[in-house]
Amino acid sequence: MSVSDVLALEPAPIRARDEAVPGPPIDREVAERTADLLRVLGDATRLRILSLAAAGDCTDATELAQRLGEPLTTVTAHVKALVAAGGLDVCHVNETPSYCVTRVAIAQLVRPPR
Numbered sequence: 666m667s668v669s670d671v672l673a674l675e676p677a678p679i680r681a682r683d684e685a686v687p688g689p690p691i692d693r694e695v696a697e698r699t700a701d702l703l704r705v706l707g708d709a710t711r712l713r714i715l716s717l718a719a720a721g722d723c724t725d726a727t728e729l730a731q732r733l734g735e736p737l738t739t740v741t742a743h744v745k746a747l748v749a750a751g752g753l754d755v756c757h758v759n760e761t762p763s764y765c766v767t768r769v770a771i772a773q774l775v776r777p778p779r
Contacts, residue, residue, distance in 0.1 A: 698751065701750050701751075702750045702751055702752055704750075705746050705747060705749075705750040705752060706750075706752065708743065710733065710735060710739070710740075710743050711743045711746065711747055711752075713733055714729055714733070714740065714743055714744060714747060714753075714764075715747065715752055715753070715766060717729060717732055717733070718753060718764050718765055718766045719766040723756045723758055723763035723764060723765040724763055724764055724765070725758070725761050725762065725763045725764070726740050726741050726744055726762070726764070729744070729764070744764055747764075748764070751767060752766065752767060753765065753766060753767060754766070754767045
């Protein structure tokens, strides 16, 4: 698409006030938690980890590293950040720590709680 094509595009219509998302804006605490999670998800490897964890059952760090083609130490550091931000839960399968996406994390990204 050329610059002239972009300039010729019609702007998106502005939504009327009655079409706005209902409810009050999110409070400060929820906004900060959501922003923390979004900052952590600003890394492509972390997004890939979250995507893999969301696609199936709990997954351990070794399996994540193999599927991503990344060193285990790298994946472990990313998983630790995702757990701290609330994006992944830790569960134990046969005494091995495994990780799965938290429903709260996904809910915050899709529609932050009011």
